[in-house]
Amino acid sequence: MAKETTSQHRDESTGGGTPVPTDSVDAALSAVETDGLSGYNYAYLDEHTKREVRRSMLKAVAIPGHQVPYASRPMPLARGWGTGGIQASLSLLGPADTLKVIDQGADESVNAANIRRLAENTAEVATTTDTTKADLIQSRHRIPEEVLTDDQRLVLQVPITDALRKVDPSDAANRRRHAHKNYGKMWVHLYENVVEYGEINIASRYPTMVANRYLMDPSPIPRWDVPKLDDANHLTILAAGREARIYAVPPHTSVEPLAFEDRSFTVERFPEQACHACGSTDTYLVEVSEEPGTTAGDDDTAASFETRYACNDSSFCAKRRENPNLPKDHHLDRSGVDWGPATPDGGENA
Amino acid sequence: MTLLEASAVETIYGPGCPDCLDATGDRAGTNQCPRCGTVVACAEADLDVAEGEVLGIVGESGSGKSSLAEALALERDPEATVNGEVSYAGHDGNLLEVDYQTRHDLRSRDISLVHQHIRDGLDLEFTGGGNVAEKLLSAGWRSYEDVRMRVRELFEETEIPVARMDDPARTYSGGMQRRVQIARALATDPDLIVLDEPTTGLDVSVQARVLDTFRRVQREEGVAAIVVSHDLGVVRLLADRTLVMRHGRIVESGLTDRVMEDPHHEYTQTLINSVI
Amino acid sequence: MTVLSVEGLSKTFDVHVLDDTQVVGLDGVSFNVREGEFLAVVGESGSGKSSLLKCLYRTYDPTDGRVVYHGDDEVDLATCDDRTVMALRGTAIGYTSQFLNEIPRVPAVDVVARPLVEQGTPAETARGRARELLQALSVPAELWDAYPATFSGGERQRVNLAQALAPDPDLLLLDEPTSALDPETRREAIDLLETALGQGTTVIGVFHDTDVVAAVADRVVVLDEGRIQAVLPIEEFDGEVVR
Numbered sequence: 001m002a003k004e005t006t007s008q009h010r011d012e013s014t015g016g017g018t019p020v021p022t023d024s025v026d027a028a029l030s031a032v033e034t035d036g037l038s039g040y041n042y043a044y045l046d047e048h049t050k051r052e053v054r055r056s057m058l059k060a061v062a063i064p065g066h067q068v069p070y071a072s073r074p075m076p077l078a079r080g081w082g083t084g085g086i087q088a089s090l091s092l093l094g095p096a097d098t099l100k101v102i103d104q105g106a107d108e109s110v111n112a113a114n115i116r117r118l119a120e121n122t123a124e125v126a127t128t129t130d131t132t133k134a135d136l137i138q139s140r141h142r143i144p145e146e147v148l149t150d151d152q153r154l155v156l157q158v159p160i161t162d163a164l165r166k167v168d169p170s171d172a173a174n175r176r177r178h179a180h181k182n183y184g185k186m187w188v189h190l191y192e193n194v195v196e197y198g199e200i201n202i203a204s205r206y207p208t209m210v211a212n213r214y215l216m217d218p219s220p221i222p223r224w225d226v227p228k229l230d231d232a233n234h235l236t237i238l239a240a241g242r243e244a245r246i247y248a249v250p251p252h253t254s255v256e257p258l259a260f261e262d263r264s265f266t267v268e269r270f271p272e273q274a275c276h277a278c279g280s281t282d283t284y285l286v287e288v289s290e291e292p293g294t295t296a297g298d299d300d301t302a303a304s305f306e307t308r309y310a311c312n313d314s315s316f317c318a319k320r321r322e323n324p325n326l327p328k329d330h331h332l333d334r335s336g337v338d339w340g341p342a343t344p345d346g347g348e349n350a
Numbered sequence: 351m352t353l354l355e356a357s358a359v360e361t362i363y364g365p366g367c368p369d370c371l372d373a374t375g376d377r378a379g380t381n382q383c384p385r386c387g388t389v390v391a392c393a394e395a396d397l398d399v400a401e402g403e404v405l406g407i408v409g410e411s412g413s414g415k416s417s418l419a420e421a422l423a424l425e426r427d428p429e430a431t432v433n434g435e436v437s438y439a440g441h442d443g444n445l446l447e448v449d450y451q452t453r454h455d456l457r458s459r460d461i462s463l464v465h466q467h468i469r470d471g472l473d474l475e476f477t478g479g480g481n482v483a484e485k486l487l488s489a490g491w492r493s494y495e496d497v498r499m500r501v502r503e504l505f506e507e508t509e510i511p512v513a514r515m516d517d518p519a520r521t522y523s524g525g526m527q528r529r530v531q532i533a534r535a536l537a538t539d540p541d542l543i544v545l546d547e548p549t550t551g552l553d554v555s556v557q558a559r560v561l562d563t564f565r566r567v568q569r570e571e572g573v574a575a576i577v578v579s580h581d582l583g584v585v586r587l588l589a590d591r592t593l594v595m596r597h598g599r600i601v602e603s604g605l606t607d608r609v610m611e612d613p614h615h616e617y618t619q620t621l622i623n624s625v626i
Numbered sequence: 627m628t629v630l631s632v633e634g635l636s637k638t639f640d641v642h643v644l645d646d647t648q649v650v651g652l653d654g655v656s657f658n659v660r661e662g663e664f665l666a667v668v669g670e671s672g673s674g675k676s677s678l679l680k681c682l683y684r685t686y687d688p689t690d691g692r693v694v695y696h697g698d699d700e701v702d703l704a705t706c707d708d709r710t711v712m713a714l715r716g717t718a719i720g721y722t723s724q725f726l727n728e729i730p731r732v733p734a735v736d737v738v739a740r741p742l743v744e745q746g747t748p749a750e751t752a753r754g755r756a757r758e759l760l761q762a763l764s765v766p767a768e769l770w771d772a773y774p775a776t777f778s779g780g781e782r783q784r785v786n787l788a789q790a791l792a793p794d795p796d797l798l799l800l801d802e803p804t805s806a807l808d809p810e811t812r813r814e815a816i817d818l819l820e821t822a823l824g825q826g827t828t829v830i831g832v833f834h835d836t837d838v839v840a841a842v843a844d845r846v847v848v849l850d851e852g853r854i855q856a857v858l859p860i861e862e863f864d865g866e867v868v869r
Contacts, residue, residue: 184485188476191487260493260497263494569740570749612639619643
């Protein structure tokens with residue numbers, strides 16, 4: 001048994017594993033790259049597992065919006081951190097593919113970087129932060145600002161699979177409701193929402209009808225992104241690791257957020273706001289609080305923070321900083337693409 | 351015009367045997383088959399309900415009145431075997447054989463059940479208004495203002511304070527919850543409402559007012575009703591015609607005042623005489 | 627013109643709870659009632675007066691005989707089906723007993739209006755008619771929106787009578803509707819009955835009081851132990867109810 005040296009890890013179960021020098025995370029990872037991967041199958045999962053995941057995806061594509069069970073495997077990341085998404089991604093990726101991973105809209109977050117690295121190391125795929133260059137995009141919380149095409153696949157990580165759980169914790173009862181398209185309780189939820197707030201006030205996981213048949217939880221994407229799923233060119237796979245369910249929105253499928261005739265679905269609005277970095281007014285913005293750059297003095301008071309708005313999609317924001325008029329469909333040889341709210345027409349913005 | 355017609359309706363719990371029907375019922379003095387142990391909750395039940403008419407079903411607990419009413423209200427107990435034929439003016443075919451979807455559609459629009467136990471009929475975490483709205487939304491209403499207006503109208507009609515419309519149903523009194531159930535049952539203008547023990551759990555002073563509300567609305571809307579109760583007073587006040595059940599069989603039927611004042615069957619005479 | 631022909635009407639009660647004792651209520655009763663006539667049924671207590679009215683209204687199932695009602699169609703009330711009885715009760719035949727059988731906490735005006743509402747009269751129109759009737763029977767206006775359960779016996783009986791008159795039936799069966807009224811109110815009730823009669827309503831009534839019989843009746847049926855003792859024009863009726 002290797003003696004713990006500088007490690008501060010609590011993991012002592014090294015028996016049978018590969019002893020890893022643990023001076024730093026990077027050193028550990030480089031050790032894994034050289035030695036640790038021998039014995040692992042291509043793309044981490046064994047071929048039978050990947051085949052099973054792909055079969056579930058095919059079934060999910062065949063029944064849009066319907067939750068298909070699959071044998072979710074333990075992954076080298078904690079459940080709830082994208083284990084479903086990474087299983088879906090790894091089952092789809094081939095050596096010629098280019099992968100993009102985003103978390104909270106950013107490619108740089110620790111979680112996104114870890115998932116990207118796992119795919120890089122085990123599936124030998126190229127990675128990118130450029131939405132338009134990716135063959136497969138794994139994401140949590142966002143659908144990119146740039147229009148996805150019929151060559152691209154989007155994998156969304158799903159924490160909670162069933163939209164109905166909001167109104168009834170019983171999965172058994174909810175499965176019966178799905179089977180019979182009985183969504184009365186969800187409608188009552190919307191009704192009471194309007195009673196309370198005067199409008200439908202659901203921030204994320206907005207209940208959405210797929211192909212006019214199944215009610216779907218579109219994962220924690222903001223309302224802003226939900227319309228992008230409607231009649232999209234790309235395939236969206238939604239995968240949950242903990243709940244072991246996969247569902248899908250195939251290309252050109254109708255996706256309709258539940259709403260009343262006289263209380264319509266609305267997306268988030270950012271009146272009078274623009275991204276402080278690139279100046280965009282047609283993208284999904286988030287508030288960022290930052291310490292003023294110069295002083296490092298007393299930071300207890302709110303006044304020492306500054307609230308600003310910034311693009312949530314950091315990769316597209318970088319492009320906009322280069323070219324403030326870049327349309328969201330700049331990479332397509334057509335214009336007038338309907339992609340989410342306030343999409344500028346390519347022709348008008350060129 | 352006949353709205354609902356039932357013949358040979360039976361609900362049994364158990365394997366059943368050829369002797370079940372002969373060995374149970376009023377003459378046998380039991381509803382359990384002595385040979386195979388099957389409980390014949392109700393059997394050989396024939397009845398019909400005309401448009402706008404109120405039919406009462408009385409009997410003591412275990413007489414089969416709720417089993418019969420549930421079969422007619424399209425409630426399904428997976429433990430039970432239900433046989434017989436029920437035809438309904440708004441549907442082609444036997445109501446006892448409809449699939450889930452048809453049953454759901456009929457229950458949303460045509461035939462409402464007011465459960466004996468409030469918790470079976472209401473979601474107490476929803477608002478009172480939301481419980482009524484659910485019926486409309488399930489039936490496909492998609493205009494918020496229309497739903498809102500109809501819910502308010504039903505609250506007024508069933509005399510629930512409109513100001514309480516947006517409070518959670520769990521904060522309502524028992525009488526108000528019962529009214530919400532009635533409002534909900536009436537929401538989509540059904541042809542038939544089945545009321546199972548409508549006074550269960552209510553104070554005597556509240557009972558009368560709830561019954562009066564129901565009777566008034568029932569008459570104004572012209573909706574037919576089947577009222578199940580062990581309480582002769584409830585049936586006397588609400589029902590035009592009455593069935594008396596015992597040991598799973600209908601032992602007597604007729605105009606309510608006739609059954610109450612000129613009971614023919616020995617059991618009915620006992621029942622009437624036992625009322626103080 | 628005959629409105630009602632009663633032929634050999636009998637009623638026997640099989641009282642199972644008393645060792646299957648048979649109790650004879652009516653025994654071969656026959657008489658005719660003419661349109662617009664006021665027929666009083668008299669007899670001692672237990673002579674079958676109430677049983678007769680209840681058989682005519684089908685609250686009791688007659689054991690034998692016919693009760694032919696000559697309405698739009700000829701109907702045997704003794705044997706026709708329940709729904710036919712219900713239809714006639716709603717429109718053509720009214721009945722009121724000594725006792726008001728109503729849900730507590732229903733205002734008097736709604737009690738009186740109820741039969742009209744059940745016939746499809748709009749609620750406000752029905753209430754208007756109910757107020758007229760309560761007024762005519764001298765029920766104080768402040769009681770109209772109160773609950774009859776809290777009224778005196780006389781007040782309740784007037785509400786009861788108003789309810790019977792509200793739908794303006796062709797044939798009205800009255801079972802001691804004035805027994806609890808003081809002489810003055812009784813006079814008003816009788817006036818109201820005579821008005822009803824003037825409009826062509828046929829009345830068969832059981833009255834506690836021979837004064838009332840003398841004042842309103844055209845003919846008298848005298849019952850004794852379930853049998854008809856005599857059917858007399860009022861002029862020949864001497865107030866003696868038995869023999």
